[in-house]
Amino acid sequence: MRAQKITLATLALVTGLTLTACQGDDTAASANNAAPATSSPAGDDGGAGQKTGEETAATTGGDTASEEPEGSGGGQINTGPCKTANLDISGAHGMGEGTLHIAFKNTGDACYLKGFPGVDLKADSGPGGINANRSDLATPSVVLKTGESTRATLHYPANHSDGSGVDITLLEITPPEETHSKTVPTKINVPVSDHSTSDEVIIDPVGTGKQ
Numbered sequence: 001m002r003a004q005k006i007t008l009a010t011l012a013l014v015t016g017l018t019l020t021a022c023q024g025d026d027t028a029a030s031a032n033n034a035a036p037a038t039s040s041p042a043g044d045d046g047g048a049g050q051k052t053g054e055e056t057a058a059t060t061g062g063d064t065a066s067e068e069p070e071g072s073g074g075g076q077i078n079t080g081p082c083k084t085a086n087l088d089i090s091g092a093h094g095m096g097e098g099t100l101h102i103a104f105k106n107t108g109d110a111c112y113l114k115g116f117p118g119v120d121l122k123a124d125s126g127p128g129g130i131n132a133n134r135s136d137l138a139t140p141s142v143v144l145k146t147g148e149s150t151r152a153t154l155h156y157p158a159n160h161s162d163g164s165g166v167d168i169t170l171l172e173i174t175p176p177e178e179t180h181s182k183t184v185p186t187k188i189n190v191p192v193s194d195h196s197t198s199d200e201v202i203i204d205p206v207g208t209g210k211q
Contacts, residue, residue: 079143082111084180089173091154091186098158100188102173103151104206106144113206114141115176117152121188121201122170130168130190132203139176142207153209157200159191166190176206 086108092101104113116139119132132154142150159165168188174181190201 079110079112081177082106082113082144082175083108084175084178084182086111087175087182089175089182089184091171091184094153098156100154100156100171100186101151102154102171102184103149104144104175105149106146108146110143110145112141112143113150113176115139116203116205117176118172118174118181119154119201119203120172121156121168121190122172122183124167124169129172130198130201132201133199135202135204137204137208139205140207150207151209152206153204155200155202155204156188156190159189161191164189166192 082104086106088103088105088107090103090105092103093099094101102117102119104117116134121130121132123129135155144150154171156168166189168186168190171184171186172181173184
């Protein structure tokens with residue numbers, strides 16, 4: 001009887017240990033099976049975030065460097081000296097006696113005039129003419145857009161003598177920084193005297209005086 005009790009007790013102890021071991025294995029297995037469902041490697045999150053960034057860059061054009069604004073530095077005319085062919089030149093008497101305004105109207109693209117025009121006064125008869133001398137005025141630079149005008153003033157001696165003087169009927173005008181001229185009709189009478197009349201014929205630079 002004693003031997004049987006010991007055997008039963010031993011069997012109960014062994015059985016208990018076996019059940020405990022089985023439960024431990026089941027718990028570990030459950031933990032292992034549950035791990036993939038409850039967590040993900042840190043590298044997966046980082047990879048997903050990086051991919052999202054690449055996709056975003058691709059969507060926005062990839063390169064995020066700013067582009068030059070459209071039209072910057074473009075659409076503007078690089079102005080140069082006005083050409084004789086693109087200037088409509090005319091003359092009109094000023095309010096004061098002995099002055100003639102020479103107008104330069106730009107018929108081409110924007111350009112500039114700076115300096116003294118060349119002006120030769122031609123008589124209706126006889127050879128030669130009178131070359132206008134330059135004044136002492138400073139020479140501004142005048143930019144002319146299409147259709148805009150500026151002018152230069154010609155000063156000449158009025159004929160107050162009793163003589164008939166000399167009738168000037170043509171002006172040969174060369175714009176500043178140009179070699180080609182245009183002929184403009186005019187009506188000027190200058191005196192004939194012992195001293196040179198040309199000394200009193202003066203041209204101002206373009207862009208000076210009342211415009």
